[in-house]
Amino acid sequence: MKYMALLLTVCVLMSMGCASKQVELSPPDQQQLQSARTGKDESLQGRDKRLKEGVVEEEELAKRDRDRMRDAYLKDQKDASQFKDILFDFDSYAIRDEYFPRLNEIGNWLKRNKGAKITIEGHCDEKGTVEYNLALGQKRAESVKAYLVKSGVDTAKVKTISYGKELPADPGHTEDAWARNRRASIKID
Helix, strand or coil, X not given: CHHHHHHHHHHHHHHHHCCCCCCCCCHHHHHHHHHHHHCCXXXXXXXXXXXXXXXXXXXXXXXXXXXXXXXXXHXXXXXXXXXXXXXXXXXXXXXXXXXXXXXXXXXXXXXXXXXXXXXXXXXXXXXXXXXXXXXXXHHHHHHHHHHHHHCCCCHHHEEEEEEEXXXXXXXXXXXXXXXXXXXXXXXXX
């Protein structure tokens, strides 16, 4: 019985401590409570006003940096998707002078895009044996790789393969078609 009285006393005291009290809130807390009640965040309106007045917050700068980086990445991807073939003369794997600027652009792109890797595919026209064209296609791919590596591209970023005459760009049987098939194609891995 003694314990029961003690328990009853504790319960009465606890219920008195739970009576509602009026709490004084600081102005920022009042603003937050008002925002929660109305569903409008007054601090965002103040932020918009500060932005209009020319005050740029740290997160806005970070967003701008992310947008700038994304735009540069997308531009680089677009540039890379437009790598055009390097064409070769008949029975040759020497790079023609007109293609050095294009190869310099590819090299610069690879240097800017640290994680990017490419495969250079060597191709030939339909003249010659399978074995001869595979060897010539490999020499064409290797000559392009050698130029890129000499211009500062990491050799580990560039693979080569020869398809010989097996994958023509132009299936025709004319001099123009054969000229388009004597090429090195650059593919992004």
